[in-house]
Amino acid sequence: MKPYLKLIRPHQWIKNGFVLIGPLFAHRLDALTLQSAFLAFLAFCASASCVYVFNDLLDVEADRQHPTKCKRPIAAGLIQPARAWALTLLLAATAALLALVAGPWVLALVVCYWLINIAYSLRYKHVAILDVFMIASGFMLRILAGTLGLGLGVxxxxxxxxxxxxxxxxxxxxxxxxxxxxxxxxxxxxxxxxxxxxxxxxxxxxxxxxxxxxxxxxxxxxxxxxxxxxxxxxxxxxxxxxxxxxxxxxxxxxxxxxxxxxxxxxxxxxxxxxxxxxxxxxxxxxxxx
CATH class of the missing domain: 1.20.120 (Four Helix Bundle (Hemerythrin (Met), subunit A))
Structure with a gap:
């Protein structure tokens, strides 16, 4: 299991804490709001891990030449690409289900997150300045999921x-x-x-x-x-x-x-x-x- 945990990068889930900013600063820490926010948080955790696996599959050759990324499970040959693709689909399905339960707007924002990251991985990660703006947009979608996605003001x-x-x-x-x-x-x-x-x-x-x-x-x-x-x-x-x-x-x-x-x-x-x-x-x- 260790290579798979390393592949999905659970330590990166801390970034999804941006989802919880909305309820905190909207003065809405009631049980229902917190439940929806937690589901949105989990949806973005699964989405982020899905994107990480997807990127590792696309960048496997470049990662093998990187001083630290060469140790990633796919680049190091610890996980076969076929299994990584299956994990990507599983994580995407999990994220979609969690987001749908949290709210339709959360699901829409998760889909936008996927589309932006697919465009980034396939093309725009090679465009200076725009690449960083696209990364930042993923965090903005997290904030919006925890505010507009939950029906909160921002x-x-x-x-x-x-x-x-x-x-x-x-x-x-x-x-x-x-x-x-x-x-x-x-x-x-x-x-x-x-x-x-x-x-x-x-x-x-x-x-x-x-x-x-x-x-x-x-x-x-x-x-x-x-x-x-x-x-x-x-x-x-x-x-x-x-x-x-x-x-x-x-x-x-x-x-x-x-x-x-x-x-x-x-x-x-x-x-x-x-x-x-x-x-x-x-x-x-x-x-x-």
């Missing part, structure tokens, strides 16, 4: 913040790949063709813009009149320092320790990031509820 500032932080993580991932490949002298084109169109200065500028956009948009969200009215407090501004520290810590890991290639692993392995997210979440819940 702040435009929160949506903007979600877009900026996911773009930040996407460009940071490309920067980490450049650092990794340059350090080990691998052929960029053989590993990821789009890296030929990126440069370190370009990515650093993109990361800086997105980091600033994240901080500003989240700060404006905490101070907006709608946020104060819905939550009955203007104290959410006190959670902003955790956002700023988290971004700076991530940049430190990226440039100081060569991290950033796997956001979920970085979050789960760095105690500073774990404490930052925990403090932000705990303070947010305490102030709101």
């Amino acid at each position: 702040s435009n500032w929160l949506l903007l913040c979600g877009m900026m932080v996911t773009l930040f993580l996407g460009f940071a991932k490309r920067r980490a790949e450049l650092l990794l490949l340059d350090g080990q002298r691998h052929d960029r084109n053989a590993v990821r063709r789009v890296l030929e169109d990126y440069s370190a200065p370009l990515l650093d500028h993109c990361i800086s813009v997105c980091a600033a956009g994240t901080i500003v948009s989240y700060s404006l969200f905490t101070m907006s009149a709608d946020t104060v009215r819905i939550h009955g407090t203007d104290k959410l501004i006190y959670t902003v320092p955790f956002i700023i520290y988290g971004i700076f810590r991530y940049l430190y890991l990226l440039h100081g320790h060569g991290r950033g290639n796997d956001t979920a692993s970085d979050l789960l392995q760095d105690r500073h990031l774990i404490m930052t997210v925990g403090c932000w979440l705990g303070l947010s819940v305490w102030l709101i509820y």
Whole structure:
């Protein structure tokens, strides 16, 4: 079972926590809403794993030339392609069923997630800038699944913040790949063709813009009149320092320790990031509820 668990990457499911942002900031933590949100969360977990397997099947030759991806189960020959395709279909069916139970709009958003990722895998992952925007769109669909998909309202500032932080993580991932490949002298084109169109200065500028956009948009969200009215407090501004520290810590890991290639692993392995997210979440819940 270990190769199959490694193939579906359960540690990446933490990214689907974006689905739960909606109920938290919509002041809707009743049992029915939480049940639907949890089903949407599971649907995106299955969908994400389905996409991971699909991508590994398409990229098997490139992965075999990558310094770390060569250890993935399909590239390493631990799982046969036929079984991987069967797993892909099983995960897709599971995701569709869970999404349908959560709500028709959740199912529609899951289907959009599949279509975007299929287009990304087949064509647009080779188009610089657009590739990162398509990755970010997957996170935006998670936020929408936890808001509009569950019939909840959503702040435009929160949506903007979600877009900026996911773009930040996407460009940071490309920067980490450049650092990794340059350090080990691998052929960029053989590993990821789009890296030929990126440069370190370009990515650093993109990361800086997105980091600033994240901080500003989240700060404006905490101070907006709608946020104060819905939550009955203007104290959410006190959670902003955790956002700023988290971004700076991530940049430190990226440039100081060569991290950033796997956001979920970085979050789960760095105690500073774990404490930052925990403090932000705990303070947010305490102030709101």
